[in-house]
Amino acid sequence: MKNKQQNILIIGAGLCGSLLALRLGQRGYNVSVYEMRPDLRKVDISAGRSINLAFSDRGNKAMKLVGLEAQVKELCIPMNGRMIHDAHGNTFQSNYSGRSHEYINSISRGDLNALLLDEAEKHENVTIYFNKKCKSVNFEKTTALFKDYHDEDEFVEDADVIIATDGAGSVMRKSYYLAKKFLFSFSQEYLSHGYKELTILPKVNGDYKIYKNALHIWPRGSFMLIALPNLDGSFTVTLFLSYNEGKYNFNNLTTEERVLKFFQNEFPDALAVMPNLLEDFFTNPTAPLGTIKCSPWHYKGNTLLMGDAAHAIVPFYGQGMNASFEDVVEFDAVLEKHKGDWETTFYEYEKNRKKDTDAIADLAIDNFHEMKDHVAHPIFQEKRKIEMALEKEFPKEYISKYSLVTFNEAIGYREAMLRGRAQDKAILNMLAGGVISPNDDMKIVLEKVKKETEAILEDDRIAGLR
Amino acid sequence: MKNKQQNILIIGAGLCGSLLALRLGQRGYNVSVYEMRPDLRKVDISAGRSINLAFSDRGNKAMKLVGLEAQVKELCIPMNGRMIHDAHGNTFQSNYSGRSHEYINSISRGDLNALLLDEAEKHENVTIYFNKKCKSVNFEKTTALFKDYHDEDEFVEDADVIIATDGAGSVMRKSYYLAKKFLFSFSQEYLSHGYKELTILPKVNGDYKIYKNALHIWPRGSFMLIALPNLDGSFTVTLFLSYNEGKYNFNNLTTEERVLKFFQNEFPDALAVMPNLLEDFFTNPTAPLGTIKCSPWHYKGNTLLMGDAAHAIVPFYGQGMNASFEDVVEFDAVLEKHKGDWETTFYEYEKNRKKDTDAIADLAIDNFHEMKDHVAHPIFQEKRKIEMALEKEFPKEYISKYSLVTFNEAIGYREAMLRGRAQDKAILNMLAGGVISPNDDMKIVLEKVKKETEAILEDDRIAGLR
Numbered sequence: 006m007k008n009k010q011q012n013i014l015i016i017g018a019g020l021c022g023s024l025l026a027l028r029l030g031q032r033g034y035n036v037s038v039y040e041m042r043p044d045l046r047k048v049d050i051s052a053g054r055s056i057n058l059a060f061s062d063r064g065n066k067a068m069k070l071v072g073l074e075a076q077v078k079e080l081c082i083p084m085n086g087r088m089i090h091d092a093h094g095n096t097f098q099s100n101y102s103g104r105s106h107e108y109i110n111s112i113s114r115g116d117l118n119a120l121l122l123d124e125a126e127k128h129e130n131v132t133i134y135f136n137k138k139c140k141s142v143n144f145e146k147t148t149a150l151f152k153d154y155h156d157e158d159e160f161v162e163d164a165d166v167i168i169a170t171d172g173a174g175s176v177m178r179k180s181y182y183l184a185k186k187f188l189f190s191f192s193q194e195y196l197s198h199g200y201k202e203l204t205i206l207p208k209v210n211g212d213y214k215i216y217k218n219a220l221h222i223w224p225r226g227s228f229m230l231i232a233l234p235n236l237d238g239s240f241t242v243t244l245f246l247s248y249n250e251g252k253y254n255f256n257n258l259t260t261e262e263r264v265l266k267f268f269q270n271e272f273p274d275a276l277a278v279m280p281n282l283l284e285d286f287f288t289n290p291t292a293p294l295g296t297i298k299c300s301p302w303h304y305k306g307n308t309l310l311m312g313d314a315a316h317a318i319v320p321f322y323g324q325g326m327n328a329s330f331e332d333v334v335e336f337d338a339v340l341e342k343h344k345g346d347w348e349t350t351f352y353e354y355e356k357n358r359k360k361d362t363d364a365i366a367d368l369a370i371d372n373f374h375e376m377k378d379h380v381a382h383p384i385f386q387e388k389r390k391i392e393m394a395l396e397k398e399f400p401k402e403y404i405s406k407y408s409l410v411t412f413n414e415a416i417g418y419r420e421a422m423l424r425g426r427a428q429d430k431a432i433l434n435m436l437a438g439g440v441i442s443p444n445d446d447m448k449i450v451l452e453k454v455k456k457e458t459e460a461i462l463e464d465d466r467i468a469g470l471r
Numbered sequence: 472m473k474n475k476q477q478n479i480l481i482i483g484a485g486l487c488g489s490l491l492a493l494r495l496g497q498r499g500y501n502v503s504v505y506e507m508r509p510d511l512r513k514v515d516i517s518a519g520r521s522i523n524l525a526f527s528d529r530g531n532k533a534m535k536l537v538g539l540e541a542q543v544k545e546l547c548i549p550m551n552g553r554m555i556h557d558a559h560g561n562t563f564q565s566n567y568s569g570r571s572h573e574y575i576n577s578i579s580r581g582d583l584n585a586l587l588l589d590e591a592e593k594h595e596n597v598t599i600y601f602n603k604k605c606k607s608v609n610f611e612k613t614t615a616l617f618k619d620y621h622d623e624d625e626f627v628e629d630a631d632v633i634i635a636t637d638g639a640g641s642v643m644r645k646s647y648y649l650a651k652k653f654l655f656s657f658s659q660e661y662l663s664h665g666y667k668e669l670t671i672l673p674k675v676n677g678d679y680k681i682y683k684n685a686l687h688i689w690p691r692g693s694f695m696l697i698a699l700p701n702l703d704g705s706f707t708v709t710l711f712l713s714y715n716e717g718k719y720n721f722n723n724l725t726t727e728e729r730v731l732k733f734f735q736n737e738f739p740d741a742l743a744v745m746p747n748l749l750e751d752f753f754t755n756p757t758a759p760l761g762t763i764k765c766s767p768w769h770y771k772g773n774t775l776l777m778g779d780a781a782h783a784i785v786p787f788y789g790q791g792m793n794a795s796f797e798d799v800v801e802f803d804a805v806l807e808k809h810k811g812d813w814e815t816t817f818y819e820y821e822k823n824r825k826k827d828t829d830a831i832a833d834l835a836i837d838n839f840h841e842m843k844d845h846v847a848h849p850i851f852q853e854k855r856k857i858e859m860a861l862e863k864e865f866p867k868e869y870i871s872k873y874s875l876v877t878f879n880e881a882i883g884y885r886e887a888m889l890r891g892r893a894q895d896k897a898i899l900n901m902l903a904g905g906v907i908s909p910n911d912d913m914k915i916v917l918e919k920v921k922k923e924t925e926a927i928l929e930d931d932r933i934a935g936l937r
Binding site: 465 | 654655656657658659660661714759761764892895896899900903930931933934
């Protein structure tokens, strides 16, 4: 292929950037990656970023593309469903799917990133530079200004193409915004809630203190605690709480007494396995939860935003990493089609992809409300019971919204959202109206749900004059 | 009242700022207004801004508040409906309401602004400074930095409270964004279309060349032309067209031949009354269409964004000015309640108001599609026929979405949006399903529409678990 020797500069060696470097390395491009942080394989830099993540089918599609499926599987802890903890310490499990082969996984961000860096560096046409902070990008000239954190020197790199995978705080996206050279649509939307990471340490013998193979949730209506397992027997726990509303909030949890009282009242069973709560609480930062959307992602055939730099989302669907990995798969397919024509590649990639990343951003906010609140409602629990039964009895005929989003990587996020929301609406309304119940014959329920879902979609189409 | 002598600094003497200055002057505050432009009563500065605007009931509510209803009426040209021009030059009128006392008005931005400035300056506690450009706001210290356009001097003003009504490009909003002192949610979303202003001049005898009392629309699916009357017998015409998509777009309309051909093909009847088309087209700028949302609007009790500075919208519902005027009415009511406590006033004002300005932003985008496209669809026209009949026969029982938004100033934009959209969906679906028709007994149609609207709202409530 004629473009094998083109120079591609990638800004950011996080999960998306290191996967992209690996894939473009496999394709034979000359790839240079500049990362502001030290090499995470040599220095512990986990502080302030989420330690473990949910890994599922869309992410796995990318691992298959680069030939790492088996190696990544080694890092995974399957989570078959949500383990819901009520205020009295009672628990019940709600599976993610009625098909037993469908589950999500807890994975260490650091371990996965290290694997991708190792694999990328095996290609002699891929070079990764650490401690080099991007200061700005000149997208007209396709150059980037960096500062070396060791010697404080600033230097400019140029390339045939620059792809920024520098995360939610992307410097290249800021350059687009500030330059005002073209109409740049941009949004940053913060939730009223922030988050703080805590831990449940392993037992002295290394065992897990609570059930290993689930995503634990303590839903409390306007706030919640969750926990995901790690390979070392610990759990990473995250508290999602308003900054300034409600009786307890991050702004007023300022003393050990108040934090203890809050956990005693709301999460007594979690507190019992978190003797280290107060130290964690006052050591770890409180971080905001934001959604970022923008357009265009590219400037001509010179520069492109990918991953969180283009579309950062809140973590509640467990799809942030999976969406960024899927970006690489989608980009790779368009690149294959138009290789050599970067402008067409970038344009078509965004045109295909943005509708889906917009959808997962909105779905992730929906799931914030579902996780902290709806999962504790009887009508929602009945809906999930029906969905589990339908997925079990009719595994090829019924796919819930959660399954469409998480386990059906051949369907885009936007289609998953439209179909999934219509199904949810159909089931909830028929439950509320007494038209169906979890005790009915599921064959009949399936027909009713299908018919009502189609009617909802059709009504929406007509109302939109489409 | 104890706070009569407080100093209020207003940035921007446009429509919202001059109304606010007048109202706060009436309340006895010491008001200083700084405007970057020259005094529009002395210098013609219309270029690049829309010349005439739609004025309706929400705007009039504010004129009543400040006692200017009768004077503003003098400036108004009633528009009873849309005059739709098809591609063959045929026209038909579609009224805005079935109630004959409900219509919108075309008004000159300059004349209305001049009236508000004159009235504000009648208060000796109100001073307006022109040619003073705000460069930045220090919201911690409640000071603003200005540059004088005459002598190039920079100076700092402080005040007890700063209110920025400096429009879509607000400098204070930029100070919020850049300072990163608090979580600031912000979005700017551009449409794919831009706009350009053109004119239909009066006949030599001063008469109107096309029907005076309508908002003229030439809907063409993916683009459109509109025209609003002026008091001098002319019309201000606006072309809304994509920058880069479709056969004809702003980027490729670069020669007189192409512009003429475009108008000959698409707008022959308009072209016939626009001998000045080519001069206008190549003299006047092409401007973008954007929506701006943000939050919070205020910083503590120090500073507040109002009008377009807080929520700029696209022009398609004719509500931009009306929404900004309603801001002043809503703000005035909260001020009356909490006067002296600025932080509570600002907080409560935003809490009440933002849901409504978010809604009108979304409604305005809906109407972009309605005006350029849907108005030409048979099913949409049947819906409007039914709505006109319902409003005429049952003026107290049926209120269309357009009427809820435009003529029902006691109902907030958000409630108008939710009820209006549900009604539209009900009527369109029942028309498509053959359940109702414009020839039916309207009493029966009314009952069906009411019942179906309630069912839609209830289904949405259940699906949202509300």
